[in-house]
Amino acid sequence: xxxxxxxxxxxxxxxxxxxxxxxxxxxxxxxxxxxxxxxxxxxxxxxxxxxxxxxxxxxxxxxxxxxxxxxxxxxxxxxxxxxx
Numbered sequence: 782x783x784x785x786x787x788x789x790x791x792x793x794x795x796x797x798x799x800x801x802x803x804x805x806x807x808x809x810x811x812x813x814x815x816x817x818x819x820x821x822x823x824x825x826x827x828x829x830x831x832x833x834x835x836x837x838x839x840x841x842x843x844x845x846x847x848x849x850x851x852x853x854x855x856x857x858x859x860x861x862x863x864x865x
Contacts (some may be wrong), residue, residue, distance in 0.1 A: 788811070789810065789812070790808060790811050790812065790813065792808060792813075794834020795808040795813060798813065800814070800815075803855070805817070806819065826848055827848075828846065830846055830848050833846040834846045
């Protein structure tokens with residue numbers, strides 16, 4: 782599916798008009814284009830998430846890595862409050 786516009790979108794306009802929650806989209810030549818990840822892309826994404834997760838664990842960081850986000854937990858903040 783391609784959504785066309787009269788003029789080419791800028792990156793900022795793309796971010797403002799991004800169809801949230803309806804799939805994955807890219808800005809291609811000023812147009813919003815829906816794309817489907819390939820198996821290779823999924824494999825690379827899985828590898829990266831696992832690598833981030835292992836490194837977070839190795840460093841003892843208070844982060845949670847997922848395929849879409851990395852979240853910093855409040856554990857460190859709470860530890861600092863307990864020390865203060």
